[in-house]
Each structure stands twice: as C-alpha cells, then as structure tokens.
Amino acid sequence: MNIVVCIKQVPDSDKVTIDRETNRLNRAGVPSIINPFDENALEMALQLKDKHGGKVTVISMGPPQAVEALRTALSHGADDAILISDRKFGGADTWATSYTISLAIKKLEVQPDIILFGKQAIDGDTAQVGPGVAHFLDLPMLTYAKAVEPTDAGFKVEKVTEDGYEIWEIDKPAAFTVVKEANQLRMPSLKKKMAAKKAEIPTWGFDDLNPIEENIGLAGSPTKVSKIFAPPVKLNKEILSGEPAEMITELIQKLKERNVL
Amino acid sequence: MSTTKEIWVFAEQRNGRIAGVVNELLSKAQELAEKSGFEVAAVLPASGCADLCQELFNYGAKKVYTLDDPKLADYQNDYYSRAIAALINDKKPEIVLYGATTIGRSLAPTVAVMVDAGLTADCTQLDYDTEGCNLLQTRPAFGGNIMATIICPDHRPQMATVRSNVFKKEKLGDSEAGETIEYPVDLSGVPERMRRIEVVHEDDNTIDLNAAQYIVSGGRGVGKPENFKIIYDLASELGAAVGASRATVDAGWISHHHQVGQTGKTVCPVVYVACGISGAIQHLAGMQSSDVIVAVNKDPDAPIFDVADFGLIGDLHVIVPEFQKQIAAFKA
Ligand SMILES: Cc1cc2nc3c(=O)[nH]c(=O)nc-3n(C[C@H](O)[C@H](O)[C@H](O)COP(=O)(O)OP(=O)(O)OC[C@H]3O[C@@H](n4cnc5c(N)ncnc54)[C@H](O)[C@@H]3O)c2cc1C
Numbered sequence: 001m002n003i004v005v006c007i008k009q010v011p012d013s014d015k016v017t018i019d020r021e022t023n024r025l026n027r028a029g030v031p032s033i034i035n036p037f038d039e040n041a042l043e044m045a046l047q048l049k050d051k052h053g054g055k056v057t058v059i060s061m062g063p064p065q066a067v068e069a070l071r072t073a074l075s076h077g078a079d080d081a082i083l084i085s086d087r088k089f090g091g092a093d094t095w096a097t098s099y100t101i102s103l104a105i106k107k108l109e110v111q112p113d114i115i116l117f118g119k120q121a122i123d124g125d126t127a128q129v130g131p132g133v134a135h136f137l138d139l140p141m142l143t144y145a146k147a148v149e150p151t152d153a154g155f156k157v158e159k160v161t162e163d164g165y166e167i168w169e170i171d172k173p174a175a176f177t178v179v180k181e182a183n184q185l186r187m188p189s190l191k192k193k194m195a196a197k198k199a200e201i202p203t204w205g206f207d208d209l210n211p212i213e214e215n216i217g218l219a220g221s222p223t224k225v226s227k228i229f230a231p232p233v234k235l236n237k238e239i240l241s242g243e244p245a246e247m248i249t250e251l252i253q254k255l256k257e258r259n260v261l
Numbered sequence: 262m263s264t265t266k267e268i269w270v271f272a273e274q275r276n277g278r279i280a281g282v283v284n285e286l287l288s289k290a291q292e293l294a295e296k297s298g299f300e301v302a303a304v305l306p307a308s309g310c311a312d313l314c315q316e317l318f319n320y321g322a323k324k325v326y327t328l329d330d331p332k333l334a335d336y337q338n339d340y341y342s343r344a345i346a347a348l349i350n351d352k353k354p355e356i357v358l359y360g361a362t363t364i365g366r367s368l369a370p371t372v373a374v375m376v377d378a379g380l381t382a383d384c385t386q387l388d389y390d391t392e393g394c395n396l397l398q399t400r401p402a403f404g405g406n407i408m409a410t411i412i413c414p415d416h417r418p419q420m421a422t423v424r425s426n427v428f429k430k431e432k433l434g435d436s437e438a439g440e441t442i443e444y445p446v447d448l449s450g451v452p453e454r455m456r457r458i459e460v461v462h463e464d465d466n467t468i469d470l471n472a473a474q475y476i477v478s479g480g481r482g483v484g485k486p487e488n489f490k491i492i493y494d495l496a497s498e499l500g501a502a503v504g505a506s507r508a509t510v511d512a513g514w515i516s517h518h519h520q521v522g523q524t525g526k527t528v529c530p531v532v533y534v535a536c537g538i539s540g541a542i543q544h545l546a547g548m549q550s551s552d553v554i555v556a557v558n559k560d561p562d563a564p565i566f567d568v569a570d571f572g573l574i575g576d577l578h579v580i581v582p583e584f585q586k587q588i589a590a591f592k593a
Contacts, residue, residue: 011403018407025407098374123403125523126382128370131338135374140454141338143367161363163518167459174455180524181517222379222416228409231401231549239561239572244583247573251555252587254571260531260553261591 001054001150003045004112005078006101006133007038009062009069010123018230025228034069037118039185041178044148045116046077046186052150055079057108061089061101067201074196075188086205091218094124098132100216103209105137114155115175119144127177134175142168145176264417268293268356271345272305272317272325273364275335279316281471282360282425287320289387289428290358293396296389299355302326304348306341308334311441318439319432325439326352330446335457336364338371343451346375348444354418356396358387361422369422379413380420385427385550396421405523405542405549425471426529427550463518470502470519476530478504478521478548479514482537482558482577486514491578492536495585498592504528504548506538522547534584536577540565557581 011030019026034042045056058073060066061084070081084104092100105115115137117130127143134141146165147158154172158165160179188196206216214220238254240247255261268290273280283303290301302324303317314325326348332340349357349372357372359365361383373380385408386399395412396419402409413419470476477499479492489503496503504526505519521528523543533551538544540556540563548554549568556569557577566572573580 013403013406016403016406025403093379094370095374095377095379122523124382125402126370126380127366128373128380128382131367131370132374135342135371141367141371142455144363159363161460164461164463166457166461168455168457170455222373222377222413223381223411224414226395226397226410226412228402228407231405231408233567237566237570237572239566239574241561241574244575244579245587247575248580248583248587251571251573251584252591255532255553255555258553 001048001052001114002110002112003048003054003056004105004108004115005038005042005045005056005058005073006115006117006129007042007058007060007069007073008035008118008121009033009060009066010035010121013122018228032065032068034072035118035121037120037122037178037180039118040180040182041116041118042073042076042078043183043185044178047183048114048148048150057082057112059084059101059104061085061097061104064203067203070201071196071199072188074199075193076185077189077192081199081201083201083203084209085203088206088217091221092216093221093223094126094128094132095222096216096220098129099136099220100209100211101129102133102136103211104204105133107204107209111173113173114148115139115173117175117177119177119179130175130177137175139173139175140170141175142170143177144179146179146182148176264353264355266299267302267324267352267354268297268299269354269358269418270301270303270322271357271359271365271368272303272313273336273360273362274305274307274313277307277313279313280360280362280425281430282362282423283317284320284430284432285425285428286358286360286423287317287322288431289423291321293356293387293389296391297355300324302354304328304345306333306344314439314441315436318437319434320430321433323439324442326442326444328444328446330448332448333446336368337455337457338367339451339454340448341368342371342375343448344446346372347447349376349418357418357420359420359422361424365422369420373420376418377416378418378420379411379416380422381411381413382422384421384423387421387423395419401546405546424527426527470504470521470526470528473502473528474531475499475501475534476504476521476528476532476548476551477501477534477536478506478538479509479536480506480538481508481512483509483514484537484578488578489515491581491585495534495581495588498585498588501534504533506544535565535569536581538565539563540568
C-alpha cells in the first residue's frame, strides 16, 4: 500500500504571543514542532504499513527549515520525504496550499492508495487543506477519521461526529484527515534517527511542479489577512478571596445583580 | 464580477432536523444584510424538504433554495459539494456561511476549492465593511493568542464557517413569509465513491453542553476522578451541564464528550464555572464568550482569572461544596 502523509511544521503555538503595542507576532525563540495532529496521521500510516506492507512518504510544504519536520518524521519510521519549498509559494492560504500540494502528489512516481492529513493544524486551525487537496486530486475524502482498515475495494472507516461516530465505506484511492484519538505516535528509533540526519530529502520548487502561476503563493490566495490584533481582555473583573462561605455569599449576590441566577 | 446580492446560509439538517447553528447564522446574516443591503437566503440540501423551510423563514431567511434529491438525504461530501457548487456557480451569491460542524468543516473547504472562493474557518466575529464592500471575518489564530481579520477582496462568494453558540439566534415569528425555490439537482454524473453504513450515537446524553444555560467544569485541580462528584453535585443544584478540561479527559477521569476548548466543544452558557482549570488558551478558546465566567482556583496567577468576571481564590474542595450548599439554600 502506498501511503502519503502531509505534515506541517508549526510554531509550538502555546508560546506565540502578540505584542500589544505593535500588533506583531512574537515568534522569536519559539520552537518549531510537527503539527500534533499530523503525528496521528503519521502513526496511522505507520500502522497500516506494519499490517499491510507498503511505503510511507511524508510531504511538507514550507520554508527550507521545514525539512527538520520531515527528518523527524523519518526518524519515527517514514520511508521517504519530500519538501515543497519555493519563495514563490510563500504567503499561500489554504486554497493555494491545497493546489500546490496536489501538484506534488501528482508528480510522485507511484500514485498513493491513501493520503492522510492531521485533522487541522494548530497554528491556523482551519482544517481546510486536506479536503482541498482531495478535491484537486479528485479523490473521495472523509474528515475526522479515527480508524481506517483496507477492504477489497477501498477502506472501511470510523469517522468521529459530534455525538458518536459513523462507519463509512470508501473507494480507493482516498484521502482522510485523522483525529487525535486515533493513536499516539511511536517513539523514534535511534537507528532511524541517525539515518534521518543524513537522508537526502529532495526539494520541489516552482520549476519542478510547474504550477499555473496565478494559483500559487499570495497571488493565488483568495483570503488576505487585513489585520491582526491581541484578543480583548476583560474589564470589570472582580477577584474575591477570604472565607469560602463569605466569598460564595458575595458571589451569589453579584450573580443575582447581574440577573443570571 | 456580477453577483446575486445575497447572503446564503447552508441549512444543515440531520434526520430532517435543522442544526441549531443554522438559525444562529441566519440571525447574524440578517444583521449583515441590514448593513450591506443584501438579502438573506438559505440553501437546504435534503430529501423531501418542504416542511423545513418554515423554520428557516422564522429565523430570517427571505428565500430558501431547496436541493431536493434522495442522494442528499444525508450528508455525503461528493454529492453535497457538487450540488451546492452548481448552485453557487449559477447564482453567484456574495457570501456563504456554514456552521463549523463536522459536516460544515468538510463541506465548506471542498466547495471553496470547487468554486474558487476564499474560506475563513471558525470565525468569531463577522461584520460588513460598506466602504470596501468586504465581509470582515475575524477569528482567533495560534490557539487564541492572536485575533486576525480576514478579507476576500477579489473572489466571490466570500465564505466562512462559524462554530455553534458563537452568535445568538433570534426567532422573528412563527409564520414568517418567505419564498421557496426548488432548484433542480443533477447528480447523475457523480460516481458513488463512498457510503455511510452505520451511525452510532454514544449514550452520553446526561447533558447537552451546547444548549446548556449553566456549565460547571472541572480541571486537573479536581484531583482524582471520584472528586468529580462535587462538580456534578453543584451542577445538578444549578441545573447545569458538566464540562471538563482536556487534562482530565486525557487522564480518563471523564469522557471526551465533556471536553471544552479548541479540540473539544465551544460553549456559550449564561454562566460558566471553571473549577481547578488553569486557563490554557486552548481551553479559553472554547468558553471565552460565555456571558459570565466564574473561576475557582488556588493559584492567584492562574490565567483563567484573566477572562473571569468573578475569580474565587482558594481550594475548590471547600468552595465548590459551599457553593452548592448556598445555592440550595437560595433556591429554597
Ligand atoms: C493542540 C492542543 C489542543 C488542546 N485542546 C484543548 C481543549 O480543547 N481543551 C482543554 O481544556 N485543553 C486543551 N489543550 C490542553 C491545554 O493546553 C491544557 O493542558 C489543559 O487545558 C490543562 O487542563 P487543566 O487546566 O485542567 O490542568 P492544569 O493546567 O494542570 O491546571 C490545573 C489548575 O488547577 C488548580 N488547582 C489545583 N488544585 C486545586 C485546588 N485544590 N483548588 C483549586 N484549584 C486547584 C491549579 O492552580 C491549576 O491552575 C490542548 C493542547 C494542545 C497542545
């Protein structure tokens, strides 16, 4: 089974803040990690390979340093890695990113049976790239997959919903976004870690993918960020301390004054 | 670009019931319509939809486009996206809004690439800029550390998803008038590539967090699973639903249906009581827009106090039972 996993390198978003004066992001010194949900996609790929054989290729689009995320993925057990990177791809929103990634997948020598994504990325939280890539490749797609098992014609999938789950059958090849509850990424092995350090990871840029120019990068992105700002802080807050019984009496009084009790 | 001056709301239905978020979006769309001069319409894919239209009119739709086809009875991404994209390409609305449900968050991104539209996920504010003629779509990014306003200047429609409970719904009446347009659906050329074979509702129907007026949530500070009893006791006294932080869900103290936050539910009760929850941004992302937030925490520097209306510094094992006792007395 040929498996492609699309991963994104993201800042450890707990640590990104905004300067309240300048409205600029403070990203300096913020460590980069593999998007946590993509780890679940990677683990699902590795488990499918363990059980059914095949090959796991990880693909990431990003700046040159995103190669580190790919090396990490190799150290956990992926077989191959490809970086999609070019200045011309910069500033892409989910539309342009989906388009660009789909071109890279089309260029693979062996076409995948299954493409996996994390459920969403923790920096943008859009959950849009998986469905977008699937459409550009004309593949059937299910989001929020928790378990995927190959069948004769395709896959049987457990998809998480708001209040339970659904079982779907889907034809091969297909694309899925994977939820956190699916699994936990295995530890990297020392041997693979060493190999990952030295692995040759090809970078595919504009000339390799030969995209329609108006579909990529900032120009190919329908959405534009018009401004960023710090989330509003609450005014008029009241801190109560002291004897629990008195605190509660005061609290109930205030809640009554606010007409919420 | 010639468009129909309309704001559409995707009228998501499951088993013939309109999702609550749809009515919230219709109410918001009305507000945007007043600013922009556009008209509010709903798009309803279903099989046999006639009796669902009245509800949509009652919440502000002036028009409902029905997409009536047996293949559209339940959500299936290929069929739904094709049918809606065909309607969008034909009518070219200015704006299309979707609930950020598991359905909306799969359908909207597919439609977006099909019709070359921009899409902004999980908006928490929507406004209309009458000068630039753009929908101003504001949403948190980086787990809630920053807010970003997104516009889509050169593409129509402008599309956004919004979680439930972010906007308030407002019913206009019980028999509002509106126009039903039965739009022809042709899915004959779309191969059947996926089928739903089973639907399982898990039985955690103690409470619906999304609809709750009051929520009492427990975090790691609760200490151990048995201690959730005091959270449940206070909740039942208040008539509240029980929420939880991810730390407690990951620890197996309570099922994930209770999780509030970025990777759990977004809630907007009248009162949210956070007990022993530190207030990580991912948690705040799910409860920040509650009307009144009460936080109980022994650490005066806990970030939960930044969003709290009322902060109680102290041991929840004392404060929560006391709260329950006094509420009981108050009710009596
Ligand atoms: C991608 C991602 C997504 C996430 N999504 C979510 C999400 O959806 N929801 C969510 O909740 N979290 C989420 N998290 C996790 C989040 O970052 C925090 O780890 C989590 O919310 C912490 O839970 P907590 O507040 O219960 O625990 P802690 O942070 O450990 O806080 C416990 C608090 O209890 C207080 N306390 C302890 N004992 C007492 C006592 N006796 N009386 C009073 N107070 C006491 C402590 O002072 C402390 O403030 C996510 C994280 C990531 C990386």
